[in-house]
Amino acid sequence: MLATIGYLGPKGTFTKLAVDAAFNGEHKESYATIPECIDAVEHEEIDIAVVPLENAIEGTVQLTVDYLVHQVRLPIVAEIVVPIQQHLLVQPTFQGSLGDITEVHSHSHAIAQCHQYLHQSLPEAKIQYTTSTGKAAEIVSKSDLSIAAIGNKLAAEVYGLKLLQENIHDYSNNHTRFVVLCKDETKLKIKHPVSIEKTSMLISLPSDQAGALHQVLSAFAWRKMSLSKIESRPMKTGLGNYFFIIDVDQPYDDVLFPGVKGELEALGCNVTIMGTYPVYKLTI
Numbered sequence: 361m362l363a364t365i366g367y368l369g370p371k372g373t374f375t376k377l378a379v380d381a382a383f384n385g386e387h388k389e390s391y392a393t394i395p396e397c398i399d400a401v402e403h404e405e406i407d408i409a410v411v412p413l414e415n416a417i418e419g420t421v422q423l424t425v426d427y428l429v430h431q432v433r434l435p436i437v438a439e440i441v442v443p444i445q446q447h448l449l450v451q452p453t454f455q456g457s458l459g460d461i462t463e464v465h466s467h468s469h470a471i472a473q474c475h476q477y478l479h480q481s482l483p484e485a486k487i488q489y490t491t492s493t494g495k496a497a498e499i500v501s502k503s504d505l506s507i508a509a510i511g512n513k514l515a516a517e518v519y520g521l522k523l524l525q526e527n528i529h530d531y532s533n534n535h536t537r538f539v540v541l542c543k544d545e546t547k548l549k550i551k552h553p554v555s556i557e558k559t560s561m562l563i564s565l566p567s568d569q570a571g572a573l574h575q576v577l578s579a580f581a582w583r584k585m586s587l588s589k590i591e592s593r594p595m596k597t598g599l600g601n602y603f604f605i606i607d608v609d610q611p612y613d614d615v616l617f618p619g620v621k622g623e624l625e626a627l628g629c630n631v632t633i634m635g636t637y638p639v640y641k642l643t644i
């Protein structure tokens with residue numbers, strides 16, 4: 361039975377690019393928002409969800425992290441990394457110049473990735489945030505106004521838009537990490553070579569936080585476990601209360617990770633394994 365894969369839609373998003381690059385043959389279902397896509401796996405309406413987690417320029421997609429931490433705990437079973445190129449998309453009939461564009465629509469991360477370009481080349485255009493770059497392209501395709509979207513070439517193709525300006529992202533080497541969420545890992549079939557295996561953890565500190573973060577980092581350091589990311593996010597229980605997301609560049613094992621978890625819990629931390637999973641670096 362083929363798996364059904366949900367992704368942040370509509371068609372033409374970078375998430376759809378990632379899904380098309382990583383999976384073939386499965387049924388693919390578009391969702392308007394990241395929470396709706398995650399909920400669909402939780403409610404077992406679909407088998408797998410693919411949602412954006414982090415961009416190399418703008419950082420973490422907070423909505424994804426907060427939803428996975430505070431609302432729906434689903435295991436991360438894989439990560440897909442794809443290169444990102446942002447282009448300025450307009451109606452094919454648009455004959456004006458950049459100065460004639462009154463609005464620029466896109467996902468907040470896409471806008472942020474092009475902040476300098478927008479500041480220098482489109483200072484008068486009103487920024488309109490959308491749930492995805494594909495949604496922005498869809499809006500422009502249905503409008504007869506002089507408005508633009510920031511998105512990819514797939515979006516230009518599926519919505520019949522033209523590229524007014526290519527590669528408007530402020531920094532090159534732009535990539536986004538997408539997480540693959542699934543309750544039943546047997547449904548997951550990605551036929552690409554694995555780049556690395558990693559384990560993501562969620563750690564909250566004890567009420568007496570003096571030196572606690574140093575103790576957390578020490579628990580990994582003396583075990584020579586390499587951390588590729590540590591990021592704090594609000595617990596949403598009050599100002600100054602954080603949890604930490606830590607990525608460890610190795611798969612879960614039966615010695616080191618249980619040792620870290622036991623040591624940190626003995627120090628009063630809460631420790632959750634968000635997933636241990638392969639990372640696939642894809643070209644598109």
Ligand SMILES: O=C(O)C(=O)Cc1ccccc1
Nearest residue numbers: 373374375467469470492493
């Ligand atoms: O909006 C999209 O196309 C997405 O898939 C989310 C996103 C937005 C900006 C960069 C990477 C992914």
